[in-house]
Amino acid sequence: MYEIRFHGRGGQGGRMAAEAYALAAFLEGKYAVSFPFFGAERRGAPVRAFTRVDDKKIRIKTQIYEPDYVVVLDETLIETEDVLEGLKEDGMVIINTPKKPEEVQLSKPVKCATVDATSIALEILGRPITNTAILGAIAKATGKVSIDSIEKAIIEKFGARLGKEAGEKNAKAARVAYEKTLVGVSQGGKEFVPRKRWLPTVEEMPIGGAIGTLQTEAGLVGIGSFIENKTGDWRTFIPVVDKEKCIGCRLCWFYCPEGCISMVEDKATVDYDYCKGCGICANECPVNAIEMKREVRE
Amino acid sequence: MNIKDLPEESLFTPGHTACAGCAAPAIVRNMMKIFGKDTIVYTPANCLLVFSGTYPHLAWKVPYLHEAFENTGACISGVARAYRRKGRKVLVVGFAGDGGTYDIGIQALSGAAERNEDAIYVCYDNEAYMNTGIQRSGATPYGASTTTTPAGRKIPGKLEHKKDMAEIMRAHEIPYVATLSISHPKDFLEKVKKAKETEGFRYLHVLSPCPTGWRFDPSKTIEMARKAVDSGMWTLYEAEYGEITNIYKPKKKIPVEEYIKGQGRFRHFTPEMIEELQRWVDRKWERLYGEKP
Numbered sequence: 001m002y003e004i005r006f007h008g009r010g011g012q013g014g015r016m017a018a019e020a021y022a023l024a025a026f027l028e029g030k031y032a033v034s035f036p037f038f039g040a041e042r043r044g045a046p047v048r049a050f051t052r053v054d055d056k057k058i059r060i061k062t063q064i065y066e067p068d069y070v071v072v073l074d075e076t077l078i079e080t081e082d083v084l085e086g087l088k089e090d091g092m093v094i095i096n097t098p099k100k101p102e103e104v105q106l107s108k109p110v111k112c113a114t115v116d117a118t119s120i121a122l123e124i125l126g127r128p129i130t131n132t133a134i135l136g137a138i139a140k141a142t143g144k145v146s147i148d149s150i151e152k153a154i155i156e157k158f159g160a161r162l163g164k165e166a167g168e169k170n171a172k173a174a175r176v177a178y179e180k181t182l183v184g185v186s187q188g189g190k191e192f193v194p195r196k197r198w199l200p201t202v203e204e205m206p207i208g209g210a211i212g213t214l215q216t217e218a219g220l221v222g223i224g225s226f227i228e229n230k231t232g233d234w235r236t237f238i239p240v241v242d243k244e245k246c247i248g249c250r251l252c253w254f255y256c257p258e259g260c261i262s263m264v265e266d267k268a269t270v271d272y273d274y275c276k277g278c279g280i281c282a283n284e285c286p287v288n289a290i291e292m293k294r295e296v297r298e
Numbered sequence: 299m300n301i302k303d304l305p306e307e308s309l310f311t312p313g314h315t316a317c318a319g320c321a322a323p324a325i326v327r328n329m330m331k332i333f334g335k336d337t338i339v340y341t342p343a344n345c346l347l348v349f350s351g352t353y354p355h356l357a358w359k360v361p362y363l364h365e366a367f368e369n370t371g372a373c374i375s376g377v378a379r380a381y382r383r384k385g386r387k388v389l390v391v392g393f394a395g396d397g398g399t400y401d402i403g404i405q406a407l408s409g410a411a412e413r414n415e416d417a418i419y420v421c422y423d424n425e426a427y428m429n430t431g432i433q434r435s436g437a438t439p440y441g442a443s444t445t446t447t448p449a450g451r452k453i454p455g456k457l458e459h460k461k462d463m464a465e466i467m468r469a470h471e472i473p474y475v476a477t478l479s480i481s482h483p484k485d486f487l488e489k490v491k492k493a494k495e496t497e498g499f500r501y502l503h504v505l506s507p508c509p510t511g512w513r514f515d516p517s518k519t520i521e522m523a524r525k526a527v528d529s530g531m532w533t534l535y536e537a538e539y540g541e542i543t544n545i546y547k548p549k550k551k552i553p554v555e556e557y558i559k560g561q562g563r564f565r566h567f568t569p570e571m572i573e574e575l576q577r578w579v580d581r582k583w584e585r586l587y588g589e590k591p
Contacts, residue, residue, distance in 0.1 A: 043510050
């Protein structure tokens with residue numbers, strides 16, 4: 001048996017990738033199961049999904065804690081969490097990034113495959129949905145299923161949901177990714193400080209759990225404390241304001257779901273710490289002063 | 299009241315975890331700017347609760363409480379009465395979703411309205427149980443594909459039409475009922491301000507397009523709200539004591555087809571289904587405007 005853990009963001013299709021991979025293995029006569037992590041995750045928030053493959057019936061139903069392979073659909077996730085957690089000694093990590101495996105820094109050096117799935121998806125599908133491209137990379141990196149089975153599984157799974165043409169386009173994305181995947185060894189040495197949690201004792205807990213604003217070891221809790229939760233790493237596209245064109249009408253300021261646009265000298269100014277890149281501001285700007293650009297991260 | 303009259307200071311912080319392109323945080327933030335600091339907020343189970351109030355973290359800068367799904371009306375009643383007894387002037391607001399209003403919360407809401415409690419009830423309507431993964435509600439429009447009304451070969455999405463909740467509330471003859479859309483800022487803000495200044499039970503119903511559940515690109519949220527108004531799928535009006543006092547008429551009524559076209563939940567629509575939905579819009583139009591569209 002081997003196990004794969006998918007790290008993605010809600011809406012990127014991590015669950016569909018896990019299911020399509022299971023289907024590809026099934027088409028080759030294996031037993032396979034897949035399921036997502038259940039939680040209150042929204043589109044854009046970090047999520048996980050799991051796939052197990054075996055030659056015999058699979059009885060185990062737990063989440064995957066010690067995977068053979070880790071798949072990362074969104075490069076920004078390797079900055080905030082240790083995706084290698086529990087990875088087996090000879091395990092491998094497959095990452096969507098424009099970098100070469102040798103340029104990727106993780107908590108320790110491990111076998112690593114990389115592919116720029118976002119660019120492939122944008123080019124072929126026109127949308128930054130990377131779940132099918134990454135499947136091609138898994139086939140190449142692991143050699144556990146053939147790219148033909150991956151294509152068949154994608155056409156069956158995505159074709160049923162999105163129509164035949166979309167199914168075939170997604171299969172093509174997988175094929176292109178298969179050909180472009182690089183395999184090597186990552187760098188190590190990246191340190192992760194586990195996020196602290198606020199765990200008050202019974203005595204410390206206020207009556208009814210009601211809290212004002214408290215500064216704790218785990219950061220701010222209570223009223224207004226979400227301000228410490230930076231959601232800027234959710235985005236793929238970044239709004240760029242042309243200050244010359246901006247007429248200070250405040251429509252974007254009003255419409256922005258994050259409330260991360262402020263008016264500086266009567267011009268729209270985006271706080272990129274929080275912007276999720278939805279693009280409403282650019283779509284609604286009456287003078288087209290805002291443009292959504294593909295974000296390049298260092 | 300216009301956008302430029304709104305204060306800079308926000309009582310709803312960024313950093314909340316709503317999906318990119320969600321209309322609800324923009325609705326809530328702008329409403330809170332008018333409601334002001336002396337407000338206490340209640341929410342039942344809904345997306346808003348999960349993305350803005352994941353204990354111990356909160357995006358709100360006012361007292362905020364979470365209650366059970368069905369009793370928003372009862373909770374805001376109790377709190378409003380407690381403050382009256384204490385002689386304190388506090389605005390009591392409940393923010394519920396369409397599931398918590400149309401289906402699960404309607405009895406407590408109806409009771410609170412009938413007793414004319416001094417509170418504001420806001421229904422932000424994204425037309426399904428989005429929080430639990432897009433299940434149909436009484437607010438889901440005809441034909442929409444949801445996880446409990448999946449469009450397939452036998453059943454073409456939801457078979458029933460959307461319930462007219464604002465009209466049910468108008469029939470309670472409460473001091474103020476208004477339907478709002480985030481795409482019409484001036485109208486939106488004036489209604490919120492009016493609700494704040496009115497005494498007794500006030501019901502605000504705002505359409506909240508959901509890119510995840512309606513399946514459209516997150517940048518189109520406001521556009522969807524605007525098209526809903528222009529097509530007559532969503533009607534903006536105010537009613538005082540049961541009488542409509544102000545109704546907005548789109549300058550040019552667009553066919554319902556224009557509205558549904560960009561949304562994945564209507565992707566399977568046949569010409570007959572479009573006609574059926576158009577008939578529903580036209581009936582509603584005639585009832586509210588008193589003339590044929």
